[in-house]
Amino acid sequence: MLFKVEMTVKIPHDMPEEIAADIKAREKAYAQKLQAQGQWLHLWRVAGSYANVSIFDVQSNEELQEIISQLPLFPYMEISVAPLCRHPSSIHEDDR
C-alpha cells in the first residue's frame, strides 16, 4: 500500500552544528535501511529546497506512523501524507 509523503526540514537556527550533523547522519542511515528493506520506495529532493517527496510502501497506516515517527528529523519537519492507490490509466505494474 503506497503513500506519498512530503517532508520539509526546519532545523532550529540555534541547534549546535555537531548535534545537527549527528541527527542528519542517523536520518540518512535510517532512510537507507528503510529503502533497502523496501518500505521507502522512492526518495527525491525537491530542487531549490530542503525538502523531499517520498513514496512509502507499507502494510497499514500503523506501519507508516511507526516508520515516520522514528525519523531522527521527525521533530524538525513539516510532513504531509496522501494515501495512494492504483490509477485506472496506469500501465505500470508497480504503480499500485
Place this chain on the structure above:
Amino acid sequence: MLFKVEMTVKIPHDMPEEIAADIKAREKAYAQKLQAQGQWLHLWRVAGSYANVSIFDVQSNEELQEIISQLPLFPYMEISVAPLCRHPSSIHEDDR
C-alpha cells in the same frame, strides 16, 4: 529529469456526459501513450479524490509544458509542478 505533477480534475457540472466521456477516453489513451514512451514515469490515484500524483521524466521544462498542455483534461484541471532531483540519501538508481 524528473518532475512531480499533481492534477485535480474539476469537470464543469453542466458538461454533457458524452463530451466528458470522450475527453476522458482521449485523456486515458494519451496518458498510456506517454507512459509507454517513458515520459510519464508514475501515475497514482490519490485515494478518496478525483486527483492524481504523477512523476514525469523529460528532457526540459519545455517538454514538460508540451506534454501537460496537450492533456485533453488540461482546461479542467488544477495542476501543480515541482522539479525533482536526486536525493543524497537515495539508494535507488531510478530516483534521479
Place this chain on the structure above:
Amino acid sequence: MLFKVEMTVKIPHDMPEEIAADIKAREKAYAQKLQAQGQWLHLWRVAGSYANVSIFDVQSNEELQEIISQLPLFPYMEISVAPLCRHPSSIHEDDR
C-alpha cells in the same frame, strides 16, 4: 484500517430539484448499506453546515477510493482524507 474523511456538499444552484433529490436518496441508501457492512464506521453531521465527519474502516487505500468515488454526491463534494491509527494513549479497543 481507519480513515477520517470530511465531506462538504456543494450542489450546483441550477441543478433541478428532482435530480438533487434522487442523488440524495441514492447517497443515503449507499451510506446506510456501507454502514451496515461495517465499512462506514461513524457518520456525524457538523452542526451548522452541510458537511459530515466520517470514519471509514477498510482493508486498503484502494478500497477507500472505490467506496468514496462511488458516492452519488462524489462530483459535488469537497473531500479531505486523513489516515488514522491507534493512539498510544487510547484505552478503547475499537480506536485502531
Place this chain on the structure above:
Amino acid sequence: MLFKVEMTVKIPHDMPEEIAADIKAREKAYAQKLQAQGQWLHLWRVAGSYANVSIFDVQSNEELQEIISQLPLFPYMEISVAPLCRHPSSIHEDDR
C-alpha cells in the same frame, strides 16, 4: 453532545527532555482518565504526524472548555473544534 477535536502537538525545541517527558506522562494519564469516564469517546493518531483526532462527549461547551484547557499539553498544541450532531443517514445509535 459530541465534538470533534483535532490537536497538533508543537513542543518547543528547547524544552528540557525530562520536563517534556513529565508533561507527556501527565497528558497520558489525564487522557486515559477522561476516556475511562466516558468524556473522551475516541482518540486516534493521525498517521505520519504528532497529532490526534478525538471525539468528546460532554454536556455543554463549558465542560468541553474545562476538559481541554486542563490538558497538560494545552499550551503546546494547535487545537480545532467542530460541534457534531446526528446525521440523518446514520444507522449507528452512538453517532449522536
Place this chain on the structure above:
Amino acid sequence: MLFKVEMTVKIPHDMPEEIAADIKAREKAYAQKLQAQGQWLHLWRVAGSYANVSIFDVQSNEELQEIISQLPLFPYMEISVAPLCRHPSSIHEDDR
C-alpha cells in the same frame, strides 16, 4: 449554551429577483421568530459587507443544526460556527 455564527450571503447572480426577494423575506421572518423565541440572541450586520455576526442560545449542537439548516438562505451562505462559554473575566450575567 451559546454559539457564535458568522454568515456571508452569496446569492447566485442569475437568480431571478422575485425568487431572491421571496427567500430574503422568508429569511427575515424566520430570523425574527427565532429572536422572539430567544434562540437567536444577537444579530449584527458586519459593516461594508453582506454578512452577519450572530449569537445563538440553544440546548444542544443538534438544535443549532436544526435552526441553521432551515434558514431559507442556508444554501446560499458561507457559515462558520464557534462554540462559546463563560469567560473567567466576564462580569456580565448573560455572557454564559
Place this chain on the structure above:
Amino acid sequence: MLFKVEMTVKIPHDMPEEIAADIKAREKAYAQKLQAQGQWLHLWRVAGSYANVSIFDVQSNEELQEIISQLPLFPYMEISVAPLCRHPSSIHEDDR
C-alpha cells in the same frame, strides 16, 4: 458603536510564570473595569481554546484603539476587528 473583536493569546513559552501571572491579573482587572464602564459589552471564551470573542461599544475607532492597545496582553495576542452595525432583521434594541 459596536465592534466584534477576537483575541487569541500566545504567551511565549519562556516567559517566567510569575510575570505571566502578573500580566493575566492586570488583564483581568482591566477587562472588568471596561465591562463595568460599559465599553466591553460582551466577553466570551471560545470553547477549547485560549481565545475570546468580544463586543466593544465605543464612540470611535480611536477609542477602540486606545482600549485595545492598552490591554496588558496586547503584545501577546493575535487580534482581529470587525465593525458592526444594526442588522435590518434584528428585533433586539441593543443590537446596534
Place this chain on the structure above:
Amino acid sequence: MLFKVEMTVKIPHDMPEEIAADIKAREKAYAQKLQAQGQWLHLWRVAGSYANVSIFDVQSNEELQEIISQLPLFPYMEISVAPLCRHPSSIHEDDR
C-alpha cells in the same frame, strides 16, 4: 472617522455588456457624488488590477454600511474593511 476599504470587481462573464455598462455608469456617478459630499475621501486604482483602495470618512459604522451596500457594483465586488485612526507619528492634520 476613517475606514480603509478595498474593493475588487468581479463582474460575471455572462452579464450582457449594456447592463454592465449601466451599472458602471451608476457606480461612477454615485462614487463622484460621495466624493463631492466628503464621505469618500480618497479613491485609487490598484495598478494592474480591476480593484481600488479607498478611504471613507463617516460618522459611524452604520453610515459606512449604508454607503457601501448601495454601491451599484456591491453584489459584484469582494470588499474588505479596516477601521483607521490617528497614528501617533503622523504630522498630517487630515490623517485622523
Place this chain on the structure above:
Amino acid sequence: MLFKVEMTVKIPHDMPEEIAADIKAREKAYAQKLQAQGQWLHLWRVAGSYANVSIFDVQSNEELQEIISQLPLFPYMEISVAPLCRHPSSIHEDDR
C-alpha cells in the same frame, strides 16, 4: 507616484525594552522627516492593532525601496506594497 504600504510590527518578545524604545524613537523621527519632505503622504493606525496603512509618494520603485529598507523597524515588520494610480472615477486632484 503613489504606493499603498501596510506594515505590521512584530517586535521579538526578548528584545530589551530600552533597545525597543530607541528603535521606536528613531522610527518616529524618520517617519516624521519623510512626512515633512512629502514622501510619506498619509500614515494611519489600523484600530485594534500594532499596524499602519500608509501612502507613499515617490519618483520610482527604487526610491520606495530606499525609504522602506531604512526604516529602523524594517527588520521587525511584515510589509505589503501595492502600486496605485489615478482612478477614473476620482474627483480629487491628489488621488494620483
Place this chain on the structure above:
Amino acid sequence: MLFKVEMTVKIPHDMPEEIAADIKAREKAYAQKLQAQGQWLHLWRVAGSYANVSIFDVQSNEELQEIISQLPLFPYMEISVAPLCRHPSSIHEDDR
C-alpha cells in the same frame, strides 16, 4: 522602472471557441506590439500551466495600469504585480 507581473488565464468553459480564439489572437498581437516597443521586457510560460511570468518596463504605475487593463484577456486572468528595483548584488546592467 520594472515590474514583475504574473498572469494566470481562466477562460470560462462556456465561451464559444471562435470568441476565445479571437481574444487569444488579439492578446498575442498586443503582447508582441508591447514587446517590440520595449514595454514588455520578458515573457515566459510557466511550465505545466496556462500562466506566464512577465517583466514590464514602464515610466509609472499609471502606464502599467493602462497596459495591463487593455489586455484582451484581462477580464479572464488572475494577475499579481510586484514592483522591482536594482538589487545591490546584481552585476547585470539591465537588472534595474
Place this chain on the structure above:
Amino acid sequence: MLFKVEMTVKIPHDMPEEIAADIKAREKAYAQKLQAQGQWLHLWRVAGSYANVSIFDVQSNEELQEIISQLPLFPYMEISVAPLCRHPSSIHEDDR
C-alpha cells in the same frame, strides 16, 4: 533552461551582527560569481521588502538544486521555484 526563483530573507533576530555581515558578504560574492558565469541570469530586489526575484539558467533540476542549496543565506530564506519555458507569444530570443 530557465527557472524563476523568489527568495525572502528571514535572518534570526538573535544572530550576532558580525556573523550576519559575513554571511551576507559571502552571499554577495557567490551571487556575483554565478551571474558572471551566466547561471544567475537576472536578479532584482522586490521594492519594499528583503526579497528578490531571480531567473536562473541551468542545465538541469540538479544543477539548480546544487546552486541554491549552497547559497550562504539558504538556511535563512523562504524560497519558491517555478520552471519556465518559451512563451508562444514571446519575440525575445533570450526568453527561452
